[in-house]
Amino acid sequence: MDLSRPELFDFHGVFMTNYFTDNWDKVQNFKAKPDDIVVATYPKAGTTWVCYILDLLHFQQKCPEREKSVPIYGRVPFLELTYPPYPTGTDVADTLPTSPRIIKTHLPVQFLPKSFWEQNSRIVYVARNAKDNAVSYFHFDCMEKIQPEPGDWKSFLQRFKDGKMVFGSWYDHVCGWWEKKQTSSKIHYMFYEDLVEDTGRELKNLASFLGLSPSAEEMREIIRRVQFDVMKENPMTNQRDDPTLDFSVSQFLRKGKVGDWKNHFTVAQNENFDEDYKQKMKNTTLRFRVEI
């Protein structure tokens, strides 16, 4: 297993590493199914949380045994990931025994394989405010040995603003998917902050988008299981067995809060960030909350 940190390079206008481009032809030619559910996010927006919620909504009753034996990354393939000796995300997705398939991707909207659009698959997009997203991404890159060197927080924040991150610019990502959502009823656009504020409400909205009607008891159980502290203790969701993650540096389920950015941004960094943000986001109707 190669645990060296990869180089970042410009790939069709988006910064990427080889772990997400080496299987490109298969990713682009991936055959979607009409009942596939795609979870699309910029990294660190709450992907694992929503993948787990979707998995429980669909399989809590049907396959209760997987709660004890199949980690979330085995239930929800990461489409563009190719990291030998593990099977590629496309291979895992092609051989998933259950349906519907829940498939995770961090691809910006223009890179989503066209088959998902042709098949009218449903897409759940999760977005998180830029400041908390950047902080979470920084801690993740410090612990994830197959991400590029994060450098210090100051230089990381500059790279975040410049879009020199794996999967490119946060601004382009959240806005690109937001624009697409305006013309597609197949996209459910969610916010991490809303999920923290009222998990039950967001679950109901998700269930309704997916045409599911879980009982009150099932809902209560899902809400309980997807609480931050419960997921952190759960070996199926806390990623403790991932050999590429260095848990002596940080945690995968690290804080799970809205507003942790206040513990990282200096006053000057915050002012400068806000100024730059206004410029970059001036042409969109998309709005985020940085505290709740």
Ligand code: A3P
């Ligand atoms: P923090 O680093 O701010 O704690 P992803 O799954 O996209 O990599 O996102 C990881 C982020 O989502 C981490 O943020 C993680 O703690 C947070 N997260 C995961 N499960 C959560 C939950 N149940 N409640 C709140 N936040 C959660």
